[in-house]
Amino acid sequence: MRKLSLLALSLVFLLSACAPTFQKQNEEVQTKEKDKGKAIIPKYNISDKYYRTILPFEPGQARGLVVNNINTRYDLNEFEMGLMRIAQNSFDTDKYYFREGQEIKEKTVRQLLNRQYTEEQLKAKSLKAADNIGLNPVDTGPPGEPSSPIYLAHILEHDYLTKDDKGNVSLGGITIGLALNSTYYYKVQVDSGTVEKEQHIDFADMEREGKKIAEEMIKRIRTMKNVSDVPITIALFAQQSKSSVVPGNFIAYTTVDKGSSSLNSWEKVDEKYYLFPSSDAQEAHRDDTIAFLNFKQDVEEYFPNFNGVIGRAFYVGDQLQNLDITIPIQFYGKTEGIGFTQYVTGLVMEHFPEYISVSVNVTSVDGPEALIVRKANENEPLVYIYQ
Secondary structure, three states, rough: OOOHHHHHHHHHHHHHHHHHHHHOOEEEEEOOOOOOOEEOOOOOOOOOOOOOOOEEEOOOOOOHHHHHHOOOOOHHHHHHHHHHHHHHHOOOOOOOOEEOOOOOOOHHHHHHOEOOOOOOHHHHOOOOOOOOOEEOOOOOOOOOOOOOOOOEEEEEEEEEEEEEEOOOEEEEEEEEEEEEEEEEEEEEEEEOEEEEEEOEEEOOHHHHHHHHHHHHHHHHHOOOOOOOOOOOOEEEEEEEOOOOOOOOOOEEEEEOOOOHHHHHHHHOOEEEEEEEHHHHHHOOOHHHHHHHHHHHHHHHHOOOEEEEEEEEEEEEOEEEEEEEEEEEEEEOOOOHHHHHHHHHHHHHHOOOOOOOOOEEEEOOOOOOEEEEEEEEOOOOOOOEEEO
């Protein structure tokens, strides 16, 4: 622990000492978009898994909608970060710069998320035919009994910019994430008020409708001024139900060539999250589940005041990539927390193979107590105890 503490102090000193130099080495560029003017590209990237972000930061046009349309915080995080992972298949992190979506305006996103309307429905809503661009199927059922579910829950745009030899930055491509419902929630009026009902959507139906929606989405995008001629990647995300404690996952993506409105062949995204422990994880990944249960058992034997050990495992294919573990526990003193953290760090090194990344968050009613991070193929974990 002394070694780790010294490492942390050295890192803080290094960052503080280098801050002025770091700022001077940022690159000033000129954006081609009208009225945008000068922008900054950070000199350094914290990881090749991320893109450098154009500054000043511009929030996405439809940023406020995502919280209302995505079921859980877990889905929200994975929807954004998963779309960035998929983008790396088309846009190199060394050559492209990230910007939150600016091309599809909030009003347009709202309209696209609507259902299609019949002529009678347009009249009843006092809408024009030009407003009838919804990507969800028309509802012809009686009140409280929708004839079809809403498949498309949200649209997320990410922009990727390129820089020419003269230092001009312009839009080089975009990615579009389509969040699809695995459970459709709708409200019904009853004598006692309004109740929420839910309808499960079969995976095959969700995927089929999602691909249809993607085709229509590309047709709509190509009519927009700045994106009529850039390459596009579009991906389907299956979000989980409101009660889920693990995020959904992307299931497929495709690309659209520069200047084209035709989708190339779909690529399967073989990613999935599992809750440890759970029957689904036990059935699909028995050996990993056993390793987690052994870890959990050793934690329970050490300390009686725990409330459970939960893990969220991320798989690519059949290979476990990341395991995030949460241990809620009640300590009666700081030294007790330090001792527990030391013990759990040893368990992490003992129970989980080196090729996976493991993080452990130790929490109490007072908030976070400790963080343990063992990155893949690294012998020394990072341990931080909150003061």
